[in-house]
Amino acid sequence: MAKQVSEKILIKNGRLIDPKNKIDQVTDLLIDDFKVVKIANNLNDSAVRTIDATGKIVASGLIDLHVHFREPGDEEEETIASGSAAAVAGGYTSVVCMPNTNPPVDKATAVEYVHRMGRQARKTFIYVMGAITKDRAGQELAEMGLMAEAGAVGFTDDGCGVQDAGAMLRAMKYVSMFDLVISQHCEDHSLAQNGVMNAGYKATVLGLAGMDPLAEEMMLWRDIQLVKKTKARYHAQHISTAGSVKIIREAKEQGLPVTCEVTPHHLLLTEEAVADYDTNFKVNPPLRTQKDVEALRQAVSDGIVDALATDHAPHLQSEKELEFVSAPCGMVGIECALPLYRKALIDTGICDWSQMLAMLTWRPAEIIKAQKGSLAVDDRADIVIIDPDAQWSIDVNQFHSKSRNCPYQGWDVKGKVLYTLVAGEVRFEAKGHDAVSD
Amino acid sequence: MMGGKRKSKKFQWSRKHLIGLSDLSRQEIEFILDTAQGFEKFSTRSIKKAPTLRGKVVVNMFFEDSTRTRNSFTLAASRLSADVIEFSKKASAVSKGETLIDTARNLEAMGVDVVVIRHGAGGAPKLLSRSINACVVNAGDGFHEHPTQALLDVYTIRRERGSLEGLKIGIVGDITHSRVARSDIYAMTKLGAEVTLIGPPTLMPGGVGNLPVKISYNLDEVIEDLDVINMLRIQFERMGGNPFPSVREYSHYFGLTADRMKRAKPDIIVMHPGPINRGLEIESEVADGPNSVILKQVANGLAIRMGVLFLVNQAATQKGKEE
Numbered sequence: 001m002a003k004q005v006s007e008k009i010l011i012k013n014g015r016l017i018d019p020k021n022k023i024d025q026v027t028d029l030l031i032d033d034f035k036v037v038k039i040a041n042n043l044n045d046s047a048v049r050t051i052d053a054t055g056k057i058v059a060s061g062l063i064d065l066h067v068h069f070r071e072p073g074d075e076e077e078e079t080i081a082s083g084s085a086a087a088v089a090g091g092y093t094s095v096v097c098m099p100n101t102n103p104p105v106d107k108a109t110a111v112e113y114v115h116r117m118g119r120q121a122r123k124t125f126i127y128v129m130g131a132i133t134k135d136r137a138g139q140e141l142a143e144m145g146l147m148a149e150a151g152a153v154g155f156t157d158d159g160c161g162v163q164d165a166g167a168m169l170r171a172m173k174y175v176s177m178f179d180l181v182i183s184q185h186c187e188d189h190s191l192a193q194n195g196v197m198n199a200g201y202k203a204t205v206l207g208l209a210g211m212d213p214l215a216e217e218m219m220l221w222r223d224i225q226l227v228k229k230t231k232a233r234y235h236a237q238h239i240s241t242a243g244s245v246k247i248i249r250e251a252k253e254q255g256l257p258v259t260c261e262v263t264p265h266h267l268l269l270t271e272e273a274v275a276d277y278d279t280n281f282k283v284n285p286p287l288r289t290q291k292d293v294e295a296l297r298q299a300v301s302d303g304i305v306d307a308l309a310t311d312h313a314p315h316l317q318s319e320k321e322l323e324f325v326s327a328p329c330g331m332v333g334i335e336c337a338l339p340l341y342r343k344a345l346i347d348t349g350i351c352d353w354s355q356m357l358a359m360l361t362w363r364p365a366e367i368i369k370a371q372k373g374s375l376a377v378d379d380r381a382d383i384v385i386i387d388p389d390a391q392w393s394i395d396v397n398q399f400h401s402k403s404r405n406c407p408y409q410g411w412d413v414k415g416k417v418l419y420t421l422v423a424g425e426v427r428f429e430a431k432g433h434d435a436v437s438d
Numbered sequence: 439m440m441g442g443k444r445k446s447k448k449f450q451w452s453r454k455h456l457i458g459l460s461d462l463s464r465q466e467i468e469f470i471l472d473t474a475q476g477f478e479k480f481s482t483r484s485i486k487k488a489p490t491l492r493g494k495v496v497v498n499m500f501f502e503d504s505t506r507t508r509n510s511f512t513l514a515a516s517r518l519s520a521d522v523i524e525f526s527k528k529a530s531a532v533s534k535g536e537t538l539i540d541t542a543r544n545l546e547a548m549g550v551d552v553v554v555i556r557h558g559a560g561g562a563p564k565l566l567s568r569s570i571n572a573c574v575v576n577a578g579d580g581f582h583e584h585p586t587q588a589l590l591d592v593y594t595i596r597r598e599r600g601s602l603e604g605l606k607i608g609i610v611g612d613i614t615h616s617r618v619a620r621s622d623i624y625a626m627t628k629l630g631a632e633v634t635l636i637g638p639p640t641l642m643p644g645g646v647g648n649l650p651v652k653i654s655y656n657l658d659e660v661i662e663d664l665d666v667i668n669m670l671r672i673q674f675e676r677m678g679g680n681p682f683p684s685v686r687e688y689s690h691y692f693g694l695t696a697d698r699m700k701r702a703k704p705d706i707i708v709m710h711p712g713p714i715n716r717g718l719e720i721e722s723e724v725a726d727g728p729n730s731v732i733l734k735q736v737a738n739g740l741a742i743r744m745g746v747l748f749l750v751n752q753a754a755t756q757k758g759k760e761e
Binding site: 199200201202203204205206207208210212276277318321322323324325326 | 460537538539557558559560561562564565569579580581582583617620643644645646648649
């Protein structure tokens with residue numbers, strides 16, 4: 001599928017949705033030299049390639065603030081190449097890799113390595129966050145400045161929250177020098193108590209250790225107090241409880257520089273799914289209750305949620321086949337995230353395409369300070385073309401990801417990515433659709 | 439030839455696994471008890487064997503220490519003439535990193551018919567039942583369920599009182615980490631008893647109020663009403679942190695002392711799943727006293743496990759024929 005980068009592409013008759021510039025209209029786009037060069041009706045050009053986007057949505061490529069591509073260290077689960085291929089198949093033109101690899105990304109050299117593998121993969125654009133602390137051990141600060149110079153777009157010890165309040169305070173103070181975001185996996189270990197699912201009746205009946213929602217909320221609340229003091233930019237990853245929504249809402253009302261993200265699974269699934277000890281539903285933070293799902297959706301509706309992120313977390317089948325308590329947390333889903341968001345947010349009337357795309361494009365871009373997420377003339381041509389109503393069945397065996405730990409196997413969904421362009425180059429094209437001409 | 443056909447003629451046992459009691463009906467539970475009753479007299483015969491499971495292989499897969507449950511299952515299988523393989527974590531490949539599923543598949547390749555599993559992880563028997571063809575019998579998984587223990591508990595109560603209908607039963611102690619409590623709650627309430635859980639709030643699991651039980655933090659307040667009291671073992675090995683300040687203080691509030699027994703009904707049935715921490719949750723004088731049925735529970739456990747092994751095998755054989 002590798003075409004010349006310099007190839008001109010004309011996208012005809014698509015519904016251009018660019019929430020950042022408040023555009024939602026049927027029009028044509030001409031792409032040349034990595035960029036959007038013209039947006040107008042009835043464009044004609046001697047473009048080598050024309051894509052008929054009649055009835056399709058044309059939008060800025062999606063941005064995922066939270067993926068685990070497992071490289072370096074766990075290449076049997078995923079590589080940056082396989083993860084990148086999965087990303088473009090899901091419509092993502094930029095992703096942010098988490099630093100909890102092996103070894104962790106806690107030095108500039110590791111940041112550079114991830115970038116290099118991303119360039120070699122030549123699919124999606126790879127960003128990376130560095131660790132907040134050395135070895136993600138939660139104590140000594142990692143070399144955040146040098147990592148920032150190497151291109152890290154923020155810092156997190158994801159997989160673990162920084163337990164020590166003093167260490168977190170130091171990190172926030174220090175990082176304000178670079179105006180990069182501190183991104184926190186909120187989980188207070190003393191309250192989490194090695195829980196493997198949401199605490200409560202369901203966990204009690206299954207005989208599994210429960211993780212109290214307070215484990216998330218207490219650390220989030222603590223961090224907000226530190227933000228008040230330091231004014232550091234702070235991003236709460238994968239919030240999962242009604243209580244967290246309340247905390248974020250109040251922080252935003254106070255004008256604090258706080259943002260948050262929500263995953264597809266926390267918008268769609270509840271702890272009930274764990275009933276059969278199916279480890280594909282084991283994830284951290286755990287699946288919560290219907291009440292929490294409703295609160296998260298309401299938060300989306302109210303604009304409290306800044307970004308929709310997948311927390312794409314590949315694991316081997318042999319690891320997931322273990323006893324529930326021993327199996328690792330996480331699920332893959334970057335390839336089917338868009339229709340899942342549609343199901344959770346558009347089909348339920350929570351928001352429209354434009355509002356949803358905002359949380360998948362320019363709003364996450366602002367968090368990592370990337371000049372991306374809009375689709376105007378002179379913008380980089382990172383583009384996704386979506387058939388909003390195409391119906392399909394999720395089949396993990398068709399995934400580009402190396403892992404299959406997906407809880408949505410067999411789900412019938414609506415909304416399909418047809419093309420993904422990165423810097424003006426078609427990096428993904430769905431098989432078996434008839435929207436192609438020329 | 440035995441068991442099954444005694445009372446409820448129309449009922450057909452159809453489960454080839456016994457994972458827990460939460461989804462068993464009252465009829466199914468009573469059917470197991472009736473079947474066990476048919477096996478009870480075996481222990482008093484001079485020849486204590488039946489040919490029921492001759493040629494079948496039962497494996498005891500015990501990933502946690504156990505004395506009575508394991509011996510009980512071994513003896514039950516032997517009495518039914520099955521061949522028994524003993525498997526324990528330390529003697530197996532598990533410690534070398536082989537997964538539960540791999541281990542079970544290897545055992546199955548040897549032609550095992552029933553896997554009796556005890557495991558520290560809740561859900562391990564369920565996982566196993568999804569992955570292999572053999573019957574799976576749960577001998578206790580994490581703090582999920584311990585169905586044969588609860589069955590022998592209700593069997594023992596039924597033997598003493600004829601029925602559980604309307605009985606007030608107290609379960610005392612570490613409810614959070616107790617698989618026995620969970621299975622007991624299902625079995626006892628399904629058979630018509632009223633169950634009260636008694637212990638400190640730090641040993642009550644989350645959402646416990648959604649179970650069909652009453653909760654009390656005060657043993658002295660409720661002991662007078664109880665027909666049956668089941669004293670759970672304090673499981674030091676499972677408890678994190680320190681859910682109560684000291685053994686002394688725990689005994690003070692929740693121990694079944696001779697003194698406390700004076701306030702109970704004179705015919706209260708005293709139970710304990712064993713092994714006993716003498717002087718902690720129960721005083722020796724009470725454990726060995728006239729109200730105690732602790733050793734009867736052990737004896738009845740054998741009949742229950744013979745009944746369960748018989749039934750799951752029968753269901754598997756039946757399914758095999760149908761297929």
